[in-house]
Amino acid sequence: MSVTATIRIQQADFDVAQEIAVLTKSRTDIGAVVSFSGICRGSENGEPIAALTLEHYPGMAEAEIARHADEALSRWPLQGLTIIHRFGRIAPGENIVLVVTASPHRQAAFEAAEFLMDYLKTNAPFWKREESGKGTSWIEARDHDDAAAARWTKA
Amino acid sequence: MRVKYFAWVRERVGVAEETVEPPADVRTVNDLIGWLSSRSEAYAYAFEKPKVIRAAIDHAHVKPDAVISGAREIAFFPPMTGG
Numbered sequence: 001m002s003v004t005a006t007i008r009i010q011q012a013d014f015d016v017a018q019e020i021a022v023l024t025k026s027r028t029d030i031g032a033v034v035s036f037s038g039i040c041r042g043s044e045n046g047e048p049i050a051a052l053t054l055e056h057y058p059g060m061a062e063a064e065i066a067r068h069a070d071e072a073l074s075r076w077p078l079q080g081l082t083i084i085h086r087f088g089r090i091a092p093g094e095n096i097v098l099v100v101t102a103s104p105h106r107q108a109a110f111e112a113a114e115f116l117m118d119y120l121k122t123n124a125p126f127w128k129r130e131e132s133g134k135g136t137s138w139i140e141a142r143d144h145d146d147a148a149a150a151r152w153t154k155a
Numbered sequence: 156m157r158v159k160y161f162a163w164v165r166e167r168v169g170v171a172e173e174t175v176e177p178p179a180d181v182r183t184v185n186d187l188i189g190w191l192s193s194r195s196e197a198y199a200y201a202f203e204k205p206k207v208i209r210a211a212i213d214h215a216h217v218k219p220d221a222v223i224s225g226a227r228e229i230a231f232f233p234p235m236t237g238g
Contacts, residue, residue: 038238054237055161055162056237057159057161057211057214057230057232059214060211060214060215060230063214063215064214064215064216085237085238096238097237097238117238120237120238121235121236121237121238122234122235123216123235124235124237124238125161125211125230125232125235125237126235126236126237126238127161127162127232127233127235127236127237128236128237129162138162138163138233138236139236140234140236141233141234141235141236145238
């Protein structure tokens with residue numbers, strides 16, 4: 001059975017438990033579900049922040065995430081895949097991103113979720129801007145995120 | 156062709172998108188950055204460190220030497236910070 005990824009780019013929050021339930025409902029073949037939730041921290045580099053605002057590139061965000069979802073589906077034996085990425089203003093403690101992978105065994109589910117998050121960080125066209133007492137500023141990309149994504153292309 | 160800008164590139168340029176008609180000798184993404192930079196100080200500031208700038212043609216990431224002929228939409232943006 002071919003698996004189609006569910007991909008949503010949305011301003012609204014999501015419910016992690018509900019997204020997992022949708023993926024596993026009425027199925028007895030799934031043996032492992034891994035979910036990763038990215039959550040807005042209340043501080044950045046030790047400085048408190050009021051909120052993040054995520055800008056995205058509509059159209060390309062969907063296309064880029066779909067490309068990586070297809071790659072994950074071809075590399076691991078997944079039975080279900082959901083990726084949700086929010087945009088707009090997000091307060092500390094709120095959800096930013098969700099990846100849910102389902103597989104017969106845990107290793108594929110873990111690896112595919114990690115692969116997808118590493119690629120979302122460096123390749124999905126989203127940009128975070130932080131609000132703090134000092135005003136607003138764009139968050140800079142981190143070298144270790146590039147390194148994390150690069151390891152998936154090594155033999 | 157339509158050109159879009161995101162995050163601080165958008166802020167520095169001052170517009171989110173525009174339609175441009177570069178001359179025929181502007182062949183690659185890098186050429187386009189050079190041509191845009193020559194238009195005004197705002198563009199020059201946005202593209203002052205071209206190595207930092209990422210580009211996409213028709214919703215797919217491309218390298219600076221990518222040929223732009225036939226492109227409907229080209230986007231310029233800083234390294235991504237989603238996830």
